[in-house]
Amino acid sequence: MDFEFDRSTLDFRAEVIEFFEARVTDKWTDGPRESPEYLELGRALDKELIDRGWYTMHWPREFGGHGDMMRYGTLRELEGYYRAPTYGGHGRFIVGPALLKFGTEEQRRTFLPPIAAGELTVCQGFSEAEAGSDLSAMRATAVPRGRDTYVVNGTKLYVTFGCYANAMLLAAKTDTSAPRHNGMSLFLIDMPLPGMEIRPLVCLTGHEVAEIHFDDVEVPADRLLGEPNRGFYHMTTALNYERAGVDRPARMMAALEDVVTEAKRRDRWGTTARTLAGELAAMLEAWRAIAWRVIRLQARGEVPSWEASLSQYYRKECNPLLGELVLEAFGIDAVLEGGGPLEFLVREAFNNHGQGGRLVTRNVIGRRGMKLPG
Numbered sequence: 109m110d111f112e113f114d115r116s117t118l119d120f121r122a123e124v125i126e127f128f129e130a131r132v133t134d135k136w137t138d139g140p141r142e143s144p145e146y147l148e149l150g151r152a153l154d155k156e157l158i159d160r161g162w163y164t165m166h167w168p169r170e171f172g173g174h175g176d177m178m179r180y181g182t183l184r185e186l187e188g189y190y191r192a193p194t195y196g197g198h199g200r201f202i203v204g205p206a207l208l209k210f211g212t213e214e215q216r217r218t219f220l221p222p223i224a225a226g227e228l229t230v231c232q233g234f235s236e237a238e239a240g241s242d243l244s245a246m247r248a249t250a251v252p253r254g255r256d257t258y259v260v261n262g263t264k265l266y267v268t269f270g271c272y273a274n275a276m277l278l279a280a281k282t283d284t285s286a287p288r289h290n291g292m293s294l295f296l297i298d299m300p301l302p303g304m305e306i307r308p309l310v311c312l313t314g315h316e317v318a319e320i321h322f323d324d325v326e327v328p329a330d331r332l333l334g335e336p337n338r339g340f341y342h343m344t345t346a347l348n349y350e351r352a353g354v355d356r357p358a359r360m361m362a363a364l365e366d367v368v369t370e371a372k373r374r375d376r377w378g379t380t381a382r383t384l385a386g387e388l389a390a391m392l393e394a395w396r397a398i399a400w401r402v403i404r405l406q407a408r409g410e411v412p413s414w415e416a417s418l419s420q421y422y423r424k425e426c427n428p429l430l431g432e433l434v435l436e437a438f439g440i441d442a443v444l445e446g447g448g449p450l451e452f453l454v455r456e457a458f459n460n461h462g463q464g465g466r467l468v469t470r471n472v473i474g475r476r477g478m479k480l481p482g
């Protein structure tokens with residue numbers, strides 16, 4: 109069996125490496141992504157990717173893409189490895205594919221072109237204070253008023269880019285009497301809208317997210333995405349696109365290389381650090397393989413399910429391991445650097461809740477992948 113990429117994908121890889129090598133700066137590093145400066149870097153790079161036809165290359169040709177998933181995976185992987193600043197990720201990788209899967213023709217024609225042009229930047233408003241891993245516990249409601257409008261009330265929490273985006277993929281209950289997983293719907297709404305209060309919230313990791321309060325916010329009914337009350341199932345599909353993330357193992361491999369180089373430079377390269385680094389490097393290879401398997405599934409038009417959770421599983425196992433390695437190699441000094449990349453990697457070890465916690469991810473693999481009783 110030949111595990112190598114084909115010639116055309118390898119040629120494209122060489123082209124993308126050349127592209128990034130010419131642009132990478134010392135600002136492309138590990139650290140919180142949400143600041144006006146970082147977003148400017150992201151916007152500038154997005155524009156270059158758009159000009160080259162790479163930004164939404166994974167979309168079908170009729171919407172300006174190439175539909176070539178192997179090239180898409182290659183670009184994503186190298187974006188991760190070079191720690192390229194990104195801004196439009198939610199639109200490119202979650203909302204775009206979700207629109208293609210369950211948007212109406214009119215919604216596709218309306219929203220896909222501005223996402224592909226980097227003009228519509230979307231954030232994701234799913235989580236709430238009591239509804240993170242268990243999104244079915246959400247309390248935000250969207251109640252119809254007449255035929256043309258929904259009225260939204262509630263509070264969304266931890267919204268990445270919530271202070272900067274000009275659109276949101278919002279999840280809210282449209283039928284509060286329905287059983288837990290039914291009765292939720294998705295909306296693609298403009299931001300900000302009258303009645304929306306957006307407050308920045310800085311996490312332990314240094315990431316700046318937003319808490320967004322909705323007070324009788326009016327949303328046009330044609331912004332409903334997919335079937336009413338089927339939002340939970342649409343959300344699961346949308347999140348599965350995000351979980352695939354072939355960029356993440358590459359990004360962590362780059363961080364690992366930095367840590368090893370720095371440990372050697374500071375003469376902190378002891379036996380335990382070496383063992384941990386070896387373990388992590390092996391895990392990253394396995395993670396990379398499963399992330400590419402997810403790409404292959406997408407290339408065949410299939411929606412990744414437990415395979416995407418397996419990719420998440422590796423993320424949630426590798427994250428703390430990298431933090432442990434940094435602490436082992438550099439000691440507590442690493443977290444007292446005043447915001448440097450090593451400090452970030454230790455803090456990032458606690459950023460393991462996204463898209464459901466560690467045990468939740470294992471539950472999904474057990475239920476959907478191994479068919480264990482749920």
Ligand SMILES: Cc1cc2nc3c(=O)[nH]c(=O)nc-3n(C[C@H](O)[C@H](O)[C@H](O)COP(=O)(O)OP(=O)(O)OC[C@H]3O[C@@H](n4cnc5c(N)ncnc54)[C@H](O)[C@@H]3O)c2cc1C
Pocket residue numbers: 231232233234235236237238239240241242265266267268269311313315317459461462463464465466467468471
């Ligand atoms: C930096 C950051 C950015 C984020 N960005 C966004 C965003 O853009 N949009 C958005 O909607 N959300 C976002 N989130 C929210 C994220 O999706 C939630 O934090 C996540 O779903 C977990 O929810 P929670 O924090 O309420 O933790 P909980 O769900 O309360 O989980 C706490 C712990 O309990 C465990 N647990 C929970 N349920 C079970 C179970 N059934 N079985 C076993 N263990 C369980 C979990 O594994 C975890 O360890 C972000 C979070 C962070 C930290």
